[in-house]
Amino acid sequence: MPHQAIEAMIRFEERYGGLWYPLLGSNGMEHGLDGEATVYPSIDGWGFAGILDGDQTWTVDVLLDERTVLMLAGQPRIINSSMLQRLECHAQLAQVRGWPHVTLGLATEPGQEPGVAEAHLPSPDGEATGPADKWWGDDETVIHLELHKWWGDVDIRVARCFTRRADDLPAAVESVRRAVTGGVWRDEDWCGLCSHFRLPEQPCLPNAVQRHA
Structure with a gap:
């Protein structure tokens, strides 16, 4: 695991940990490292689970450069270029x-x-x-x-x-x-x-x- 991963997780938690807001439904978007934070490799790079998408009722993974990945039906897809872009959207x-x-x-x-x-x-x-x-x-x-x-x-x-x-x-x-x-x-x-x-x-x-x- 690269040392940049720990830095990225700390940075994410400091900026977005505890952020919650509803979008389409009542479940809301939950941000933060929940439980034992784990970093893992993927085809798109190292990432960690940082967002629970209440509308999809599914976890959104965050890459070290703050791009986000959503996996549905077993197929991962980069959906946001950054956390700021996701929030603006x-x-x-x-x-x-x-x-x-x-x-x-x-x-x-x-x-x-x-x-x-x-x-x-x-x-x-x-x-x-x-x-x-x-x-x-x-x-x-x-x-x-x-x-x-x-x-x-x-x-x-x-x-x-x-x-x-x-x-x-x-x-x-x-x-x-x-x-x-x-x-x-x-x-x-x-x-x-x-x-x-x-x-x-x-x-x-x-x-x-x-x-x-």
């Missing part, structure tokens, strides 16, 4: 999840990144963007392209279109369909933000639901 999602939105599905060949013509989208959000999450946004429209499944015959991504005004959603959806290429668009009838089924491309209006509840 979650902060952005928390900020816009109450906006009207539409969820699309995109299938690509395993390991293949879709092409993106950013001229059709708002400005890129570099601080929130990482290996599994791409963000673009302005004051009126925010686009989130998230890697959702990376095992099996194809990789699955979800593209979420958020707008302040529900009337602007069709234009945002059209922009995303024009901008993102290299995959096959598929019907997506589940909204992971609202935890309910709806017709493909049917808008979710969470704020409207809350106002009339």
Whole structure:
């Protein structure tokens, strides 16, 4: 075990130990070295268990350079370029999840990144963007392209279109369909933000639901 591993674990615990916040569900994101801290080698480098993802109900491992790895269905994948990028991504999602939105599905060949013509989208959000999450946004429209499944015959991504005004959603959806290429668009009838089924491309209006509840 390299001596840098101990330094990385101490640094992680000092910065993030005890941090907890909810994102999509009530379980929350728990940060910290729990129990007997163990460092282990992987194909992506030395790492340790530092985060319990409450939404996935699964451990997220932290590499010595603060990239994060999530293993689902026995397949590890680097999902964040740093802890700061992970926190920025979650902060952005928390900020816009109450906006009207539409969820699309995109299938690509395993390991293949879709092409993106950013001229059709708002400005890129570099601080929130990482290996599994791409963000673009302005004051009126925010686009989130998230890697959702990376095992099996194809990789699955979800593209979420958020707008302040529900009337602007069709234009945002059209922009995303024009901008993102290299995959096959598929019907997506589940909204992971609202935890309910709806017709493909049917808008979710969470704020409207809350106002009339």
